[in-house]
Amino acid sequence: MSTETSTETKTIAAVLFPGMTPVDLVGPLTALGMLEWLMPQYKVKVVAERMDAYQTDIPLRITPSHTFAQVPSPDVLLVPGGATPAFRAMADETLLDYLRGAAAQAEIITSVCSGSLLLGAAGLLKGREATTHWTVLDLLPEFGATPVRRRWVRDGDLLTAAGASAGIDMALHLVSMLEGDEVARLAQFGAEYDPEPPLGPLDWDAAPHELFAPAAESWVGDGLAGHPELRSRLLARLSAESRGFVEARR
Amino acid sequence: MSTETSTETKTIAAVLFPGMTPVDLVGPLTALGMLEWLMPQYKVKVVAERMDAYQTDIPLRITPSHTFAQVPSPDVLLVPGGATPAFRAMADETLLDYLRGAAAQAEIITSVCSGSLLLGAAGLLKGREATTHWTVLDLLPEFGATPVRRRWVRDGDLLTAAGASAGIDMALHLVSMLEGDEVARLAQFGAEYDPEPPLGPLDWDAAPHELFAPAAESWVGDGLAGHPELRSRLLARLSAESRGFVEARR
Numbered sequence: 001m002s003t004e005t006s007t008e009t010k011t012i013a014a015v016l017f018p019g020m021t022p023v024d025l026v027g028p029l030t031a032l033g034m035l036e037w038l039m040p041q042y043k044v045k046v047v048a049e050r051m052d053a054y055q056t057d058i059p060l061r062i063t064p065s066h067t068f069a070q071v072p073s074p075d076v077l078l079v080p081g082g083a084t085p086a087f088r089a090m091a092d093e094t095l096l097d098y099l100r101g102a103a104a105q106a107e108i109i110t111s112v113c114s115g116s117l118l119l120g121a122a123g124l125l126k127g128r129e130a131t132t133h134w135t136v137l138d139l140l141p142e143f144g145a146t147p148v149r150r151r152w153v154r155d156g157d158l159l160t161a162a163g164a165s166a167g168i169d170m171a172l173h174l175v176s177m178l179e180g181d182e183v184a185r186l187a188q189f190g191a192e193y194d195p196e197p198p199l200g201p202l203d204w205d206a207a208p209h210e211l212f213a214p215a216a217e218s219w220v221g222d223g224l225a226g227h228p229e230l231r232s233r234l235l236a237r238l239s240a241e242s243r244g245f246v247e248a249r250r
Numbered sequence: 251m252s253t254e255t256s257t258e259t260k261t262i263a264a265v266l267f268p269g270m271t272p273v274d275l276v277g278p279l280t281a282l283g284m285l286e287w288l289m290p291q292y293k294v295k296v297v298a299e300r301m302d303a304y305q306t307d308i309p310l311r312i313t314p315s316h317t318f319a320q321v322p323s324p325d326v327l328l329v330p331g332g333a334t335p336a337f338r339a340m341a342d343e344t345l346l347d348y349l350r351g352a353a354a355q356a357e358i359i360t361s362v363c364s365g366s367l368l369l370g371a372a373g374l375l376k377g378r379e380a381t382t383h384w385t386v387l388d389l390l391p392e393f394g395a396t397p398v399r400r401r402w403v404r405d406g407d408l409l410t411a412a413g414a415s416a417g418i419d420m421a422l423h424l425v426s427m428l429e430g431d432e433v434a435r436l437a438q439f440g441a442e443y444d445p446e447p448p449l450g451p452l453d454w455d456a457a458p459h460e461l462f463a464p465a466a467e468s469w470v471g472d473g474l475a476g477h478p479e480l481r482s483r484l485l486a487r488l489s490a491e492s493r494g495f496v497e498a499r500r
Contacts, residue, residue, distance in 0.1 A: 016310070022272070023280040023441070029308045030273040030414060046310040053303050058279045059315035060266070060296040063303045113442075134442055151446040163442025164280060165418060173448040185449055186458055191273070192363075192384055192413025194452040195445035196401040198423040199435055202444040208436055 009041050010178075013074030013102060015115075016048040016064045017095055019085025022056045023164050024112035028078055028171035034187035035175050042178075047071045049094050057082055068098040073105040076174070080167070081114030081133065083215075087223025090121035090230065099124065109158050110174060112167035116160040120145060129155040133163030134207065135216040138237050168193060213238070259291050260428075263324030263352060265365075266298040266314045267345055269335025272306045273414050274362040278328055278421035284437035285425050292428075297321045299344050307332055318348040323355040326424070330417070331364030331383065333465075337473025340371035340480065349374065359408050360424060362417035366410040370395060379405040383413030384457065385466040388487050418443060463488070 012032055014025050029044060036042045046064040048054060053061035079099065082089070089095055099122040103109050111119055116132040119125050120143025130145040131137065131153045140147040152161045152170040159177075161170035172193070175184040188194075217238055224231035262282055264275050279294060286292045296314040298304060303311035329349065332339070339345055349372040353359045361369050366382040369375050370393025380395040381387065381403045390397040402411045402420040409427075411420035422443070425434040438444075467488050474481035 021280075022276045025310075026272045026276040026308070027415075029310075030271075033308045044309055046308075053311070053313045058276070058283045058296075059294055060275075060279075061303070061313040063311040063313070065309035134439075151444070162444075165277075165441050165443040165445065168415060169446050169448060176448060181449055186461060188447060188449060189384075189452060189458055189462070191415050192452070193415045193445075193447055194401070194412075195415065195443075195447065196419050197438060197443055197445065198419060198426060199431055199438060202439060202442070208439055211436060212439065 009043060010076070011071060011074040012036075012042060012044045012076040012078065013047045013066075013071045014044065014078040015080065015095070015099070016046055016054055016062055017082075017085070017089045017092065018054050019057055019088065020054075020080050020082040021086075021113060021164060022058055022060070022062065022080075024080030024082070024115060024167050025062075025078070027165060027167040028110075028112060028174075030191045031168060031171035031175055031184075031187045031193075032078075034190040035179065035183065037190070038183055038186055039179060045071050045074070047074075047098075049098075057085065068094070072098075072101055074102055075106060076108045076178075077102045077106045077110065079109075079111040079115035079118050081112060081116070081118070081163075083114075083219045084223040086114040086118060087220050087234075089118055090224065091227050096122040107157065108174065108177070110160070110170065112161045112170065113163045116140070116145075117143065119143075119158075119160075125158075128158050129153050130158065130160040131162050132160065135163075135212045136219075136238070138240065139220075139234055142233055142237055259293060260326070261321060261324040262292060262294045262326040262328065263297045263316075263321045264294065264328040265330065265345070265349070266296055266304055266312055267332075267335070267339045267342065268304050269307055269338070270304075270330050270332040271336075271363060271414060272308055272310070272312060272330075274330030274332070274365060274417050275312075275328070277415060277417040278360075278362060278424075280441045281418060281421035281425055281434075281437045281443075282328075284440040285429065285433065287440070288433055288436055289429060295321050295324070297324075297348075299348075307335065318344070322348075322351055324352055325356060326358045326428075327352045327356045327360065329359075329361040329365035329368050331362060331366070331368070331413075333364075334469045334473040336364040336368060337470050337484075339368055340474065341477050346372040357407065358424065358427070360410070360420065362411045362420065363413045366390070366395075367393065369393075369408075369410075375408075378408050379403050380408065380410040381412050382410065385413075385462045386469075386488075388490065389470075389484055392483055392487055
């Protein structure tokens with residue numbers, strides 16, 4: 001909290017695209033909104049191509065605060081994910097151009113869930129360690145990244161989170177990176193983030209691949225229906241992954 | 251998962267009001283959206299007075315899927331909270347009327363954060379155990395409720411959650427109540443809810459009352475500026491609470 005950092009405006013841009021998963025955006029923004037409340041030099045903005053009400057994958061629409069054109073050079077970029085719509089977004093050149101332009105200037109580039117695959121589609125993961133939702137982790141090498149199975153993964157200026165709810169953990173770590181643990185602790189109290197999953201932590205040895213492997217195939221297959229080349233490369237990686245699960249269980 | 255429950259449509263209505271806290275709504279809907287995906291007899295709807303884009307307390311607006319009038323009798327009611335706007339909503343008779351009408355028919359009534367205080371303002375907490383965001387827990391007796399400091403509190407058909415992020419835990423417990431632990435476990439895998447708060451669990455002995463007690467006073471004071479009688483009763487309870495913190499530290 002030096003005088004220097006406390007006077008300079010820092011813009012955090014969270015990206016919105018059609019059909020995305022709201023918790024990927026809203027979870028981190030809960031922590032980052034607390035950061036803005038505590039340290040008003042931070043300005044959180046939700047950016048999209050247009051000022052429209054975008055349908056999401058739950059029954060609500062989200063309208064951003066700004067357009068891509070209004071926030072070309074944020075200090076922090078946050079990219080959420082989704083199911084089929086995130087794979088559809090991999091062919092959205094306006095979105096990918098925004099990610100490339102913003103990332104070139106940003107101090108820290110973050111993602112939640114399959115948002116890291118969007119960074120990958122934009123060419124921003126080459127040679128980097130990254131994570132994503134557990135069902136699609138094996139797709140990362142297709143974009144030149146090394147997959148790491150952790151709640152969040154930092155590689156230099158790149159901070160990627162695992163699936164959906166992992167964005168909250170990642171954003172609190174981001175607050176620590178930006179302003180230290182004491183500010184992150186206050187943000188954690190504000191969000192009352194003291195988790196108690198009713199059934200305890202996930203038991204990864206019992207992960208329901210039989211339900212989620214076909215689901216992941218449909219996200220890729222449907223989302224990239226118009227892009228057969230990338231579609232078949234990603235599906236091949238998912239098939240290898242599914243075979244791995246089946247063999248591991250024998 | 252009896253044949254009876256699997257064929258009957260169950261409507262879950264999540265309430266939207268101006269200025270609310272999105273994670274209170276979006277966190278639970280992440281788990282409940284998984285329930286709908288797994289068991290399509292569940293229909294999740296986001297309801298508000300009008301089909302408008304409502305400003306929230308983070309830089310995005312949310313448009314509901316239905317109006318109050320379209321979903322008068324949901325099977326499950328979910329009420330999110332907020333800061334100042336949640337106290338302002340205590341005087342919104344259209345909202346309170348909706349909560350009373352929906353609650354009279356609902357099988358389960360749920361809330362997140364200060365959403366329980368809205369249930370209280372609607373007269374729905376008399377003689378019940380409940381919880382809310384830690385900063386305003388002592389306001390519950392004003393509405394006839396017994397405050398309980400837990401992540402979520404079940405009292406018959408009433409299921410209230412602590413602040414903000416507690417809605418995720420509460421919603422997974424709700425899925426267990428509705429369809430059993432196995433379905434809740436699948437929803438937990440879908441949301442990859444395997445929390446790892448970077449700084450560990452909250453240390454309640456070090457809760458930052460000096461920051462949040464004045465904040466809570468401003469939420470009540472500003473939100474209920476037009477309702478001096480309720481405002482002064484709630485502020486008196488907060489002052490007693492603040493004095494308690496100060497004394498406890500001596």
